[in-house]
Amino acid sequence: MVHYVTVATCALNQWALDFQGNYERIRESIVQAKEGGARLRIGPELEIPGYGCQDHFLESDTTLHSWEVLARLLQDRSLDGVLIDTGMPVLHRNCRYNCRVVILDGKIVLIRPKMHLANDGNYRELRWFAGWARPASVEDFVLPRFIADITGQREVPFGDALINTEDSCIGIELCEELFTPQSPHIAMSLDGAEIILNSSGSHHELRKLRRRIELIREATLKCGGIYLYANQKGCDGxxxxxxxxxxxxxxxxxxxxxxxxxIGDVEVTLATVDLGGVRAFRAGMSSRSMQASRSEMSYPRVMAAISLSAQQAHFDFSVHPTRPMTASLHSPAEEISLGPACWLWDYLRRSSLGGFFLPLSGGIDSCATAVIVHSMCRLVVEACQRGDSQVLADVRRMCGEDSEYVPERAQDLAARIFCTSYMGTANSTSETRARARNLAAAIGSHHIDVDMDTVVSAIVGLFAFVTGQTPRYAVHGGTSAENLALQNIQARLRMLLSYLFAALVPWAMRGSSGKSLLVLGSANVDEALRGYFTKYDCSSADLNPIGSISKADLRGFIEYARDHMQLEVLGGFLDAVPSAELVPFSPGYVQSDEDEMGMTYNELGVYGRLRKIKKCGPYSMFAQLLHVWSQAQLTPRQIADKVKRFFFYYAVNRHKMTTLTPAYHAEAYSPDDNRFDLRQFLYNARWTWQFRQIDDAVTRLEKKDNIVIEE
Known part of the structure; x- marks a missing residue:
């Protein structure tokens, strides 16, 4: 028997605490789902208040306003005829739960609390919510009086239940529950749930989407059934x-x-699926039928008076089921070109500022940031050309243009919202200056070439006037303290000048109508991990789109952009040796990032993944690398020296992580301790006990292998 059902799953660009905007996007998605013929609609996790409310979830206002938004949805008769699954916090018996609220024709069918909470990495759900601890169990929830007045219900089911429609059975699992070893969809499927709904607030990381797809595919391949996955999209704050x-x-x-x-706000994905195909698929698996018949988990059921499939006496040949497709996955380079670009656009349009300011050094990191802004401009222009009214309105408001303005090229938009600046000194080279200038011309940014020597000389002169001592670079006979201080002066002055220009360049160009700009930083994840940057230099900014992206991935992105964005100028950045250019040139010394760090960017990527993802301290990292790097003909002592060098610099620079610019999170070994990497910032950098254990292990290995150590 064929039973076609049309379902809708949504990706909404919600904004934490933007109850009015969130309501409008939710309603629009339901309208689009209904117009597409769907009788079941699912939205993202906590879509009413926004997923990222953080400690605002602890405020009673957040729960109250969520109920108020739900009330407007319940009162809207134009939304009738669709089973709606939406999300909000609910206080039940003085416990706060992350809930799905299922409504139909102005009544609440079920409130389903989340059972397994996300509480690692970027997530702190246990800080705000309790987990529902009684699977396959429901109890009565007493509705707020103003909601009861709307629905005519005094109490509704609250807990873990299945929803029976007139022609099918629906189960719900929330985000993290899919990733747990005993996912709820297994027991629900065995108990007869044919459709599983999953509302998620899952963030982007490079190479992560493939895992999400594999989990859902395996769930439906093993259990059979229809799986609807909804997710938030965009930067919600x-x-x-x-x-x-x-x-x-x-x-x-x-x-x-x-x-x-x-960069759109509302995206509704529709599919028409055959319930009969689900039943045939399951009945054809003997082992599944045996497990289902023996399953001890029996879910309570609540009734939703709706038929998801059309009631036809005979097969309707006019209905066309959705044909299977192959998922199109982006390469890491494409992910870098799109994810941070969309994030920047959301932040910019919601900040009500006029654009971005970027110190453009001529190196690959600031180059990558500039190209990400260029990618953002390309996305915005494409949306404007398609007639996206929301994007057009944002562009016109930001640029101060009239109601007829439509940007035609990414470079045209960049000229209005993007300012770059090369801040050179006597230590800068003509090559980096030219690369910065040529890149700015290629992407269309308003470019400023600044010579900072007079400002640097003024600062050094002030110090000399006060102390009677004039510091010198190491190549001129100065100490390491003098050499470092002179470099840091240049780096920190760039931060001061960046904020000055970001505030006043729009005023200088456009007068009183010019809105100030957001300052962008360009420190990558490997440099942050090593602490290879000056605290409060131009890495200190408002936003950093590359702050958790590795040097290797950034190079891959620049290669991709050169070939796919018609930016031939990027070839020069790929060929250049990374250098801070903060010391004078001398025939015997050329400043190089990797030489100064005492480790390569590739090595930093290895250290970062072992430290954060594999949870390695110094000793376990040494043990792991013995097996990894021995193939590179490194001796145990050489590996030990590398590990100890890394942990020494990691420890002495950890305090810098407290001041990292808020960065786009794209990599699971990010050292950002403001949100993601919760470790102390004051260490015993000698690691006395740990390093001694490493040294003892090296000694044992050398004796075992009869290695002769030459003095």
Whole structure:
């Protein structure tokens, strides 16, 4: 028997605490779902208040306003005829839960609290919510009086239940529950749930989407059934970017999938699926039938008076089921070109400022940041050309243009919202100055070439006047303290000048109508991990789109942009040796980042993943690298020296992590301790006990292998 059902899953660009905007986007998605013929609609996790409210979840206002938004949805008769799954915090018996609220025709069908909370990495749900600890159990929830007046219900089911429609059965699991070893969808499927709903607030990390798809595909391939996955998208007010990718799968096949990166606010993904196909798929698996017949988990059921499939006496040949598709996954380079660009656009349009200011050094890191802004401009122009009214309104408001303005090229938009500046000194080279100038011309930014020597001389002169001592660079006979201080003066002055220009360049160009600019930083994740940057230099900014992206991935991104964005100028950045250019040139010494760090960027990537992802301290990192790097013909002592060098510099520079510019989170070994990497910032950098254990291990290994150590 064929039973076609049309379902809708949504990716919404919600904003924490923007109750009015969130309500409008939710309602618009329901309207679009209904117009597309869907009778079941699912939205992102906590879509009413926004997922990223953080400690605002502890405020009673957040819960109250969420109920008020729900009340407006319940009162809207134009939304009738659709089973709506939405999300909000709910206080039940003085415990706060992260809940799905299922409504139909002005009544609440079920409130389903989240059972397994995300509480690692970027997530702190246990700080704000309790987890529902009684699977397959419900109890009565007493509605707020103003909600009861609308629905005519005094109490509604609260807990873990299945929803029976007139023609099917629906189960709900929330985000993290999919990733747990005993995911709820397994027991729900065995108890007869044919459709599983998953509302998520899942952020983007490089190479992460593939895992999400594999988990859902395996769930439906093993259990059979239809799986609807909804996700938030965009920047809702923090470092992470939610990457959409709402999808519908059935019996192990992807039927429909939304975009991973998009600057639109509302995206509804529709699919028409055959319930009969689910039943045939399951009945054809003997082992599944045996497990289902023996399952001890029996869920309570609540009734939703709706048929998801059309009631037809005969097969309707006019209905066309959605055909399976192959997921289109972006390469890491494409992810870098799109994710941070969408994140920057959300932040810019919601900050009500006029654009971005970027110190453009002529190196690959600031180059990558500039190209990400260029990618953002390309996305915005494409949306404007398609007639996206929301994007057009944002562009016109930001640029102060009239109601007819439509940008035609990314470079035209950049000229209005993007200012770059090369801040050179006597230590800068003509090559980096030219690279910065040529890149600015290629992407269309308003470019300023600044010579800072007079400002640097003034600062050094003031110190000399006060102390009677004039510091010198090491190449001129100065001490390491003098050499470092002279470099840091240049770096920190760039930060001061960046904020000065960001505030006043728009005023100088446009008068009183010029809005100030957001300052962008360009320190990558490897330099942050090593602490290879000056505290409060031009890495200190308002936002950093590359702050958790490795040097290796940035090079891959620049290669991609050179070939796919027609930016031939990027070839020069790929060929250049990374250098801070903060000391005078001398025939015997050329400043190089990797030489000064005492380790390569590739090595830093290895250290970072072992430290954060593999949870390694110094000793366990040494043990792991013995097996990894011995193939590179490194001796145990050489590996030990490298590990000890890394942990020494990691420890002495850890305090810098407290001042990291808020960065787009794209890599799981980010050292940002403001949100993600919760470790102390005062260490015993000698690591006395740990390093002694490493040294003892090296000694044992050398004796075992009869290695002769030459003095």
């Amino acid at each position: 923090d470092r992470v970017y939610y990457d959409g990718s709402a999808m519908v799968l059935a019996n192990g096949e992807i039927l429909a999938m939304g975009q991973q990166f998009s």
